[in-house]
Amino acid sequence: MPKIIENLEEEIAKTSLKLFKENPYQNVSMRKIASEVGIAVGTLYNYYPNKWKLYIGVFEESWKETYQILKMNCKKNEADYLKNYIEVLYSEMKKKKSIVRELYRYIMNDLEMDEAEQKEKFKRIRFPRVVINQIYELFIMILEKEFEIKLEKDNQDLYRLFAVLQTNIPLLHQNFEEEEQNIDFLYDLLNSYFEKKILK
Amino acid sequence: MPKIIENLEEEIAKTSLKLFKENPYQNVSMRKIASEVGIAVGTLYNYYPNKWKLYIGVFEESWKETYQILKMNCKKNEADYLKNYIEVLYSEMKKKKSIVRELYRYIMNDLEMDEAEQKEKFKRIRFPRVVINQIYELFIMILEKEFEIKLEKDNQDLYRLFAVLQTNIPLLHQNFEEEEQNIDFLYDLLNSYFEKKILK
Amino acid sequence: MPKIIENLEEEIAKTSLKLFKENPYQNVSMRKIASEVGIAVGTLYNYYPNKWKLYIGVFEESWKETYQILKMNCKKNEADYLKNYIEVLYSEMKKKKSIVRELYRYIMNDLEMDEAEQKEKFKRIRFPRVVINQIYELFIMILEKEFEIKLEKDNQDLYRLFAVLQTNIPLLHQNFEEEEQNIDFLYDLLNSYFEKKILK
Amino acid sequence: MPKIIENLEEEIAKTSLKLFKENPYQNVSMRKIASEVGIAVGTLYNYYPNKWKLYIGVFEESWKETYQILKMNCKKNEADYLKNYIEVLYSEMKKKKSIVRELYRYIMNDLEMDEAEQKEKFKRIRFPRVVINQIYELFIMILEKEFEIKLEKDNQDLYRLFAVLQTNIPLLHQNFEEEEQNIDFLYDLLNSYFEKKILK
DNA sequence: CATGAATGAGTGTTCATTCAT
DNA sequence: CATGAATGAACACTCATTCAT
Secondary structure (H helix, E strand, C coil), rough: CCCCCCCCCCCCCCCCCHHHHHHCHHHCHHHHHHHHHCCHHHHHHCCCCHHHHHHHHHHHHHEEEEEHHHHHHHHCCCCCCHHHHHHHHHHHHCCCCCHHHHHHHCCCCCCCCCHHHHHHHHHHHHHHHHHHHHHHHHHHHHHHHHHCCCCCCHHHHHHHHHHHHHHHHHHHHHHHHHHHHHHHHHHHHHHHHHHHHHHC | CCCCCCCCHHHHHHHHHHHHHCHHHHCHHHHHHHHHHHHHHHHHHHHHHHHHHHHHHHHHHHHHHHHHHHHHHHHHCCHHHHHHHHHHHHHHHHHHHHHHHHHHHHHHHCCCCCCHHHHHHHHCCCHHHHHHHHHHHHHHHHHHHCCCCCCCCHHHHHHHHHHHHHHHHHHHHHCCHHHHHHHHHHHHHHHHHHHHHHHC | CCCCCCHCCCCCCCCHHHHHCCCHHHCCCHHHHHHHHHHCHHHHHCCCCHHHHHHHHHHHHHHHHHHHHHHHHHHHHHCCHHHHHHHHHHHHHHHHHHHHHHHHHCCCCCCCCCCCCHHHHHHHHHHCCHHHHHHHHHHHHHHHHHHHCCCCCCEEEEEHHHHHHHHHHHHHHHHCCCCHHHHHHHHHHHHHHHHHHHHH | CCCCCCCCHHHHHHHHHHHHHHHHHCCCCCHHHHHCCCCCCHHHHHHHHHHHHHHHHHHHHHHHHHHHHHHHHHHHHHCCCEEEEEEHHHHHHHHHHHHHHHHHHHHCCCCCCHHHHHHHHHHCCCCCCCHHHHHHHHHHHHHHHHEEECCEEEEHHHHHHHHHHHHCCCCHHHHHCCCHHHHHHHHHHHHHHHHHCCCC
């Protein structure tokens, strides 16, 4: 006697996000997700064709959320744009340890796949590039505000700076306890580079 | 029909290093290693007591090698110490994709393990902390030479800088094709931070 | 292509009981059971969490059955209580060669385990001690009827007598063909000891 | 450079006997035996064609020893022949827990083999039936002395009595702590049966 | 659309046995 | 005759996926 569950898709997303945040991909089984949601394993497959797609979907959703928060924060700020942007991103990222780690792997172009077929699959879904792009655009916007300058979005070194920021937040958070100093360090790193290499 | 194979230990180390470089831990099976080496599975266990120790052994060996190369290069240089250090580290790291990724995970304190027991195991073998420390000390040494200054090894921001360097080499290499510009970027990033925040 | 199989649990129990009756624990593999039942290995694990629990479950079930049969027989008898008890126990035990052997090992406190952990596991599930106790109580009851005497359950020599009975049924059955004479021998053995040592 | 070891055969026998006494067959590996003896695994196979034959050989040797001890004790006694025989057998058997357990299996005609081929092998080596027979003959001899009677060796009930004695010594020893009472019980069991059924 | 029993290829690991040295 | 590295079938167990109900 199948029960009809309201907002089941959302429920699955929420629960598996929670699990994937706390555990690496391999350690989260479909059984575990299903039992946590309170449904049958088979039901998961009505919403996602396989484990990997479920993972990706959940991941993307999570980044959308982060984007929304960043955007809101950007709007209401009047000064210290860069510092603030780093702070918010930092606080968002520390909420999703495992997902962020996965981001790194994504950046590294290695997602536990070696099969060419899977790589292909992966390319097709193009992960949350879209969202990451939006977050990048926000990054450019706040830099323009902060330094009162017009920037070229396609500048490779700005891309690099953004990648560095993303990757080093979880890195520092994991390894150095003093949160405030981590943020200061990141701010100084970006700021000094920007001043020396971009502004002049 | 047991045949004695020459340099088998080395062969195993070489082959599994290759496999671990290209694939994450979970995707490299003992069967795969054995068949790649051209031996029976059981034979692997004559050289390493289990998969994890094999992995660690191979990993550590690989870092020792990197350290030796870095050290040699440091000695023979007369100028551009930092630039040279980054170049050598970059070229070493791009050789070992997956191992480097593992370094990142190590730094992130997450090695696909959640079992307390395994964590304990891990602590006991103390991974290549020693080697990493040696590479860090080399880093401090070349900074002292480059900027003609005496540095405090335990400075938290120097630690941060080193972690950033290590993590961003594979990051940039993976995502930006122009190798030379990647190295320049890293050099500028470190250099500008150093000049602005450490020197004065 | 999963098919729903009727009475699979029962089928597994029946088949593995058969296999465990005929072969020692170590020589019955999960693969063997599965293939004999005509299912996949994984399916076994839907019913029992591991081999040991499967074994225990099947074993215990088998003893419960024996107890029921003994109890029924006890009730409907009017005379020759002891002889009858031995006969029924004998006929039950000869049905389960290997299980009975396992009882012996159980009595011997050795189940092919030396790991403290496993011993602990074993203690926790408390094997069929309960059932054995019930069979023992039946034994005392029929002795009281047979000899018209009130017995002290905790008498060590009665325990010994019961252990002897249990152990020697399979022993004699295995080694001496004449079933009737085996039963007579056991009856005489118990009877003469009882008359000489317990009654007076 | 192979070393020549004196009395190696004897050394192997002694050491594996020790191991088999303390651990069940499956838990004693050839590696373990070899390393305990201080030789290479391969060397074991110069003396015994396989693990099973090694086990059997060692087992048989052990019973020969027991026979010698029993025989010596029989000779020097003047009275209480049966009690004394039981005492010596009891003390011998408690020395070899695991071997004795194996005796039981032997009696039960089941030695961890189901392969017809292995059973055949087994038949051919005819285990220590010879030694057991000698111990049985000693048993008959002391009964004749004890009860001053001439006995028929081929009496099935005497065989049964002997089997009961052998099997119940380890059984009682394992389950009832009071050694003296165990021996008394066994003595009474045999004695009462003998008086009631054989003497008259 | 929900169920969850069934699937089976896959995992790391063991160990009796062989045989080139 | 001693060595011990090499072998590979075997083990218990896992888990993403399927599909009859």
